[in-house]
Amino acid sequence: MVTPSPAGDREKVVSKLPSWLRQDLKVRAAQLGVDIQDAASQAIEMWRTTNEKLAPVDTSGGVAWSSWLPPGQWAQLKETCAERKVPLVQGLAQSLALWLRENAAPAARRYARRIVVCNQKGGVGKTAVAAGIAGACAEDSELKVLVASEAVALLSDATITGEELSGDAVGRTHQDEVHPGLGLRVLLVDYDPQGHLTNQLGLPTIGIDEPSLAKYMAGTEKRGSVKDLVVTLDDDRFGGRLDVVPSCADAFLLDIMISTDRNRQATLERVLEPLEADYDVIVIDCPPSLGVGMDAAIYYGRRREDEERGNSGVLIPVQAEDSSADAFELLLEQIESGQADWRIEVDYLGLVVNLYDARDGYVITSSLEAWKAFEEPRVIGVIGRLKDQREAVRNKKALMSYAPTCQQAKVIRRIVREIV
Numbered sequence: 001m002v003t004p005s006p007a008g009d010r011e012k013v014v015s016k017l018p019s020w021l022r023q024d025l026k027v028r029a030a031q032l033g034v035d036i037q038d039a040a041s042q043a044i045e046m047w048r049t050t051n052e053k054l055a056p057v058d059t060s061g062g063v064a065w066s067s068w069l070p071p072g073q074w075a076q077l078k079e080t081c082a083e084r085k086v087p088l089v090q091g092l093a094q095s096l097a098l099w100l101r102e103n104a105a106p107a108a109r110r111y112a113r114r115i116v117v118c119n120q121k122g123g124v125g126k127t128a129v130a131a132g133i134a135g136a137c138a139e140d141s142e143l144k145v146l147v148a149s150e151a152v153a154l155l156s157d158a159t160i161t162g163e164e165l166s167g168d169a170v171g172r173t174h175q176d177e178v179h180p181g182l183g184l185r186v187l188l189v190d191y192d193p194q195g196h197l198t199n200q201l202g203l204p205t206i207g208i209d210e211p212s213l214a215k216y217m218a219g220t221e222k223r224g225s226v227k228d229l230v231v232t233l234d235d236d237r238f239g240g241r242l243d244v245v246p247s248c249a250d251a252f253l254l255d256i257m258i259s260t261d262r263n264r265q266a267t268l269e270r271v272l273e274p275l276e277a278d279y280d281v282i283v284i285d286c287p288p289s290l291g292v293g294m295d296a297a298i299y300y301g302r303r304r305e306d307e308e309r310g311n312s313g314v315l316i317p318v319q320a321e322d323s324s325a326d327a328f329e330l331l332l333e334q335i336e337s338g339q340a341d342w343r344i345e346v347d348y349l350g351l352v353v354n355l356y357d358a359r360d361g362y363v364i365t366s367s368l369e370a371w372k373a374f375e376e377p378r379v380i381g382v383i384g385r386l387k388d389q390r391e392a393v394r395n396k397k398a399l400m401s402y403a404p405t406c407q408q409a410k411v412i413r414r415i416v417r418e419i420v
């Protein structure tokens with residue numbers, strides 16, 4: 001479809017594109033500081049004039065895509081597609097894939113993305129969200145996974161019937177998109193002495209006299225390094241990419257253990273930094289507290305020198321309840337005062353409203369609206385109260401593996417695709 005632009009210098013074109021390609025284009029254009037419209041126009045020109053025989057692009061899972069192109073260019077693309085006997089969507093996809101190949105991402109100083117999942121209120125879903133996010137990042141890229149098209153609106157979950165759906169696509173609703181897994185290398189840190197995360201994933205906690213994260217942070221452990229603590233989750237879905245630092249009960253004393261350190265807010269960073277090169281994403285499942293240990297987690301999530309805004313930061317699960325709002329105020333105060341004291345910037349990755357059930361009545365629904373009214377941090381996802389999470393915990397499996405097509409898994413994948 002073509003609409004002339006009011007200014008007459010460009011025309012609007014509308015097509016479909018696989019969503020990963022749309023996303024890659026957006027990200028790369030931003031990295032290179034190129035206007036997406038110019039990138040699209042360059043891409044089409046490159047494709048039309050190349051003699052190279054290009055591999056077909058998988059255009060399944062197409063989503064709407066539009067851009068503004070110089071007048072006539074779209075018609076030229078159609079002509080070339082006709083000559084090469086490929087559908088228009090294929091021609092466009094090949095053009096953009098070619099442009100991406102020729103315009104590599106800048107070799108910026110890359111930091112592992114650090115996601116600090118925190119809220120001193122217990123039971124809001126920190127552990128569920130942290131594990132969900134880590135799992136969604138590590139899913140194999142050979143898999144086709146279901147991703148909710150929206151993470152904030154509560155979408156109907158009527159599944160598609162009458163279509164040939166197989167494997168993971170069973171359970172797909174009209175609002176779901178199908179994407180490849182992200183295939184990222186993930187380190188999930190159980191930073192809560194209660195060890196819920198460790199237990200839920202069926203892993204043993206660390207004995208009180210063994211080397212532990214807290215002991216390395218305090219500098220009292222001279223044996224080995226934190227790398228020795230890492231356990232890889234044995235689950236085909238993650239192909240050995242999901243690693244865990246299990247919990248140890250000594251972390252109940254973490255605040256005291258690190259209190260005399262001159263730079264105690266930097267203790268977590270000191271210990272984890274040597275591991276960062278091995279991972280794309282590091283997720284910290286925080287304890288329900290606001291102590292010195294929590295300061296160290298906030299500090300770890302700060303924006304580093306040259307780090308892109310929003311690459312790392314804090315992700316805050318909350319509940320649609322009044323008491324959750326009070327706890328949230330305290331957390332924000334701590335983050336703000338940490339920023340001022342240590343002269344750092346901490347990015348808010350967003351709020352996730354968890355355990356939501358509209359049937360709980362007016363207080364709950366109005367509280368969701370109140371959360372949504374926040375601008376910073378903004379709500380980036382709403383997760384219902386669902387049985388799958390509890391069942392996954394009971395079965396000691398990661399949610400993404402236990403119930404990969406449940407609503408929560410789909411919403412978490414959408415959240416992840418927005419922040420990663």
Ligand SMILES: Nc1ncnc2c1ncn2[C@@H]1O[C@H](COP(=O)(O)OP(=O)(O)O)[C@@H](O)[C@H]1O
Nearest residue numbers: 122123124125126127128355384385386389390
């Ligand atoms: N969306 C959800 N639906 C149903 N149960 C959930 C959901 N999120 C978390 N839970 C359950 O609620 C309890 C508290 O969640 P958890 O993630 O442990 O919170 P926190 O880490 O903040 O203390 C756990 O039993 C967990 O399995």
Ligand SMILES: [Mg+2]
Nearest residue numbers: 126127192196
């Ligand atoms: Mg927890």
